[in-house]
Amino acid sequence: MAQGELKSSVLNRKRNPKSPVASRSSKKQKIAEHRKSLPIASEEERLIEAVQKNDILIIVGETGSGKTTQLPQFLFNAGFCREGKMVGITQPRRIAALTIAKRVAEECDVPLGQKVGYSVRFDDTTSSSTRLKYMTDGFLLREALVDRLLSRYSVIIIDEAHERTVHTDVLLALLKKVQRERSEIGGVLRGCQGRKVSPLKLIIMSASLDARVFCDYYGGAKDFRVEGRQFDVDMFYTVHPETDYVDAALNTIFQIHSEEEEGDILVFLTGQEEIESVERLVQEKLQHLPEDERKLLPLAIFSALPSEQQMRVFAPAPIGFRKVVLATNIAETSITIPGIRYVVDSGVVKARTYDPNKGMETLDVVPVSKAQAIQRSGRAGRDGYGKSFHLYPERDFWKLEDSTKPEIKRCNLSNVILQLKALGIDDILGFDFIDKPSRSAIVKALAELHLLGALTDDCKLAKPAGEQMARLPLEPVYSRALILANQFNCLEEMLIIVAMLSVESIFYDPRQKREESCFLFIFGQARTSRNHFVSVEGDHLTYLSVYRELDEFLEERKAEKSEAKVEKIMRKWCKVNFVNSRSLKHARDIYRQIRGNVEQMGFNVSSCGNDMLEYRRCIAASFFLKAAQRQMDGTYRALESGEIVHIHPSSVLFRSKPECVIFDELMQTSQKYINNLTRIDPLWLAELAPHHYKTEE
Numbered sequence: 001m002a003q004g005e006l007k008s009s010v011l012n013r014k015r016n017p018k019s020p021v022a023s024r025s026s027k028k029q030k031i032a033e034h035r036k037s038l039p040i041a042s043e044e045e046r047l048i049e050a051v052q053k054n055d056i057l058i059i060v061g062e063t064g065s066g067k068t069t070q071l072p073q074f075l076f077n078a079g080f081c082r083e084g085k086m087v088g089i090t091q092p093r094r095i096a097a098l099t100i101a102k103r104v105a106e107e108c109d110v111p112l113g114q115k116v117g118y119s120v121r122f123d124d125t126t127s128s129s130t131r132l133k134y135m136t137d138g139f140l141l142r143e144a145l146v147d148r149l150l151s152r153y154s155v156i157i158i159d160e161a162h163e164r165t166v167h168t169d170v171l172l173a174l175l176k177k178v179q180r181e182r183s184e185i186g187g188v189l190r191g192c193q194g195r196k197v198s199p200l201k202l203i204i205m206s207a208s209l210d211a212r213v214f215c216d217y218y219g220g221a222k223d224f225r226v227e228g229r230q231f232d233v234d235m236f237y238t239v240h241p242e243t244d245y246v247d248a249a250l251n252t253i254f255q256i257h258s259e260e261e262e263g264d265i266l267v268f269l270t271g272q273e274e275i276e277s278v279e280r281l282v283q284e285k286l287q288h289l290p291e292d293e294r295k296l297l298p299l300a301i302f303s304a305l306p307s308e309q310q311m312r313v314f315a316p317a318p319i320g321f322r323k324v325v326l327a328t329n330i331a332e333t334s335i336t337i338p339g340i341r342y343v344v345d346s347g348v349v350k351a352r353t354y355d356p357n358k359g360m361e362t363l364d365v366v367p368v369s370k371a372q373a374i375q376r377s378g379r380a381g382r383d384g385y386g387k388s389f390h391l392y393p394e395r396d397f398w399k400l401e402d403s404t405k406p407e408i409k410r411c412n413l414s415n416v417i418l419q420l421k422a423l424g425i426d427d428i429l430g431f432d433f434i435d436k437p438s439r440s441a442i443v444k445a446l447a448e449l450h451l452l453g454a455l456t457d458d459c460k461l462a463k464p465a466g467e468q469m470a471r472l473p474l475e476p477v478y479s480r481a482l483i484l485a486n487q488f489n490c491l492e493e494m495l496i497i498v499a500m501l502s503v504e505s506i507f508y509d510p511r512q513k514r515e516e517s518c519f520l521f522i523f524g525q526a527r528t529s530r531n532h533f534v535s536v537e538g539d540h541l542t543y544l545s546v547y548r549e550l551d552e553f554l555e556e557r558k559a560e561k562s563e564a565k566v567e568k569i570m571r572k573w574c575k576v577n578f579v580n581s582r583s584l585k586h587a588r589d590i591y592r593q594i595r596g597n598v599e600q601m602g603f604n605v606s607s608c609g610n611d612m613l614e615y616r617r618c619i620a621a622s623f624f625l626k627a628a629q630r631q632m633d634g635t636y637r638a639l640e641s642g643e644i645v646h647i648h649p650s651s652v653l654f655r656s657k658p659e660c661v662i663f664d665e666l667m668q669t670s671q672k673y674i675n676n677l678t679r680i681d682p683l684w685l686a687e688l689a690p691h692h693y694k695t696e697e
C-alpha cells in the first residue's frame with residue numbers, strides 16, 4: 001500500500017453538540033439498542049433455563065457475542081441476587097475486571113461500586129450493595145482464604161477459562177470442592193459470618209475451540225453454545241513470512257494510517273521495551289510526514305504500567321486523530337477498546353517457562369496459539385466492522401498450536417501450593433487439578449516452601465510464618481524476605497527492593513533506541529549519569545539508591561502540591577538520570593501497597609539507615625537459595641542447582657565479578673545468566689542458613 005491522504009471523515013469528526021441531558025438519554029438509548037443487537041440477547045431465556053437446570057454449565061461463544069457483559073445481568077434479572085447474594089465473575093487480568101465492570105455499570109445506569117463493582121489486588125470498589133462483582137481469578141482465590149465456602153455467591157462465572165492461568169486452574173478445582181460441600185450442607189446456617197449457605201451454580205466460559213476438556217473435567221457437564229458475533233472482521237495475512245515483525249508492524253501501522261478509513265489501530269507486540277521502542281519509532285517517523293498526516297497518537301499498554309496510565313488507551317483520541325495502541329497480550333482477551341477497528345497481530349508473544357529442576361526461568365518470544373490469534377482479531381469489530389492484519393502467512397496460522405500450554409505446567413508452583421495449604425488442602429499430590437503438574441515440580445515446590453520456613457517438617461502450614469507468607473500477595477521468597485527484614489530492622493529497605501524487583505527495566509537503555517545514529521555517544525552518557533547511583537555491593541543497593549534519591553528530590557520540592565506537577569518533576573528527573581519513569585512510578589505504587597499489607601499484619605516498618613552490611617546479611621538470609629559462587633574460569637556456579645551461569649552484562653557487578661553473590665533472576669536467553677545481584681560473604685550462608693549450608697561447603 002502506498003501512503004495516501006488522510007480520509008476527510010477522520011478530520012471531520014465533530015463533538016456531539018447536544019445538551020448533557022439529551023446526550024445522556026441518547027446514550028442510554030444507544031446502549032439499549034446495542035445490548036439488543038448482541039448475539040447473546042436472543043438467548044436470554046434459554047440460558048437462564050440452562051443455568052436453573054444445571055449446577056455446572058460450560059458456555060462457549062465467539063468473541064464479542066456478549067457473554068461477559070450480558071450473562072451476569074440476565075442472572076440478576078432472573079433473581080440470582082436475591083437475599084443479598086452475589087454473582088461473581090473472574091477474569092485473568094485486572095484491566096479486564098476494571099473496564100468490564102465500568103461498562104456493565106454504565107449499561108445498568110448505576111454508579112460503579114453499587115450494584116456493579118470490581119475487586120482486584122489493591123483496588124476494591126465493591127460495597128454492601130454490590131450484586132455483580134467482577135474480579136481477577138487471583139482475588140477470588142484470596143477471598144476463599146477468608147470464606148472457604150464462598151458463601152456470598154449464588155453463581156460464580158469463570159471467564160476466559162481457555163487462558164488456563166494458574167489461578168483459573170486452581171479455582172476450577174477448588175470450586176468443584178466448594179460446590180460439593182455446599183450442596184452437602186444444604187440450607188444449614190454456616191459459612192463466613194454465619195451466612196446461610198445455598199447450593200452454588202458454576203459457569204465456565206470459554207472462547208476455546210475445545211470446550212470438551214472442561215465438560216470432561218466436570219463429569220460430562222452440559223455445554224451451551226452462543227453462535228455468532230456482532231460485527232465481521234476481515235482477516236489479512238502476509239504472502240511470505242516476515243523476517244522482522246517489528247519493522248513489519250511499523251509499516252503496517254503507517255499503511256493503515258494512510259490508506260484505511262477512520263478507526264483506531266491495536267498492535268500486539270511482546271513486551272515493554274519493544275513497545276517503548278516502537279512508540280519512539282512511530283513518533284520519529286511522523287516527523288517526516290506532512291503536517292496534516294501526523295495525526296496519529298501512539299499509546300502504550302502493558303502490565304507493568306500503572307492502572308491510570310493503562311486507562312489512557314480507553315479514552316477517545318483527540319478530534320481528527322487516530323490512536324494506535326501498542327499492547328502486549330494484556331489487551332488480547334476480554335477487553336473492548338472503543339474505536340479499535342484495525343488489529344495488527346505480530347504473531348508472537350513473550351512466554352515464561354520454569355524448569356523446577358534447575359530452578360531456572362526462560363523467557364522466550366514464541367508463536368501465539370490459534371486461540372490467541374483469534375482473540376487478537378476479536379478486539380477489532382467490537383463497535384463496527386473490523387480488519388485484522390496478521391504479520392505471517394495464512395498457512396502458518398494453521399500450523400499454530402490450538403491453545404496455549406496451561407500456565408500450571410510451566411510455572412514455579414510454590415505460591416500456588418502455599419495458597420492451597422492455607423486453604424486447608426494438605427494432599428497436594430492427590431489434589432484434583434484439571435491438568436496435573438508433574439510430580440517432580442510439586443515435590444520441588446514443597447521442598448522449597450519447607451526450606452523457606454513456610455511448611456513444617458510434616459508439610460503442614462507453619463505458624464505464624466507460613467500463614468503470614470500466604471497473606472502477602474507476593475512470591476513466597478519475597479514474603480519471607482519481608483518477614484526476615486522485620487527481624488533485621490531493615491524492613492523499609494527490603495520493601496523498596498521487593499518493589500523495584502517487581503518491575504521491568506529500571507534503567508532506560510538507549511540500546512533499545514533503534515536507528516540511533518549517535519547511539520555510542522548516548523549510551524556513554526547514560527552510563528555516566530547512572531554512575532552516581534551505582535553501588536559496588538550490587539544491583540539491589542543500586543536500585544535502593546535510585547529510589548531514595550528520587551524520594552529526596554521530591555521531598556525538597558514538596559511545595560509542588562498537585563499530583564500532575566509532581567509527576568512532571570518526576571519524569572524530568574528520570575529523563576536526566578536515564579531512569580525509566582513508568583517503571584519507577586510503578587515501583588513506588590507497589591511499595592505503598594505492600595507497605596500497607598505489612599503494616600496491617602502489625603509489622604513496624606523500621607530502617608537500617610546506612611548500615612548496608614546488616615542489609616546485605618538480610619539479603620543473604622532471605623535469598624540463600626539463590627546464591628552463586630565464582631569459578632576459576634570466571635563463570636559462576638548456582639549453588640542450589642549446580643548450573644554454570646554468567647553475570648548478565650546489565651548488572652553493576654558484571655566487571656568486578658565478586659567471589660559470591662545472591663541473584664534474583666536466573667534466565668536462559670542466549671546463555672544462562674544471573675541478574676539483579678548483591679555481593680555477599682560466602683561464610684554468611686552457613687551462618688544465616690545453617691539448615692541448608694554446612695561451613696565446609
Ligand SMILES: Nc1ncnc2c1ncn2[C@@H]1O[C@H](COP(=O)(O)OP(=O)(O)OP(=O)(O)O)[C@@H](O)[C@H]1O
Pocket residue numbers: 038061062063064065066067068069070099100103207230333334335336338378381382383
Ligand atoms: N468497555 C466497553 N466499551 C464499549 N463497548 C463495550 C465495552 N465492553 C463491551 N462492549 C461491547 O459489548 C460487546 C460484547 O462484549 P463482551 O465482553 O460481553 O463479549 P464476550 O462475548 O464476552 O467477548 P470476549 O470473550 O471477546 O470478551 C463488545 O463487542 C462491545 O461491542
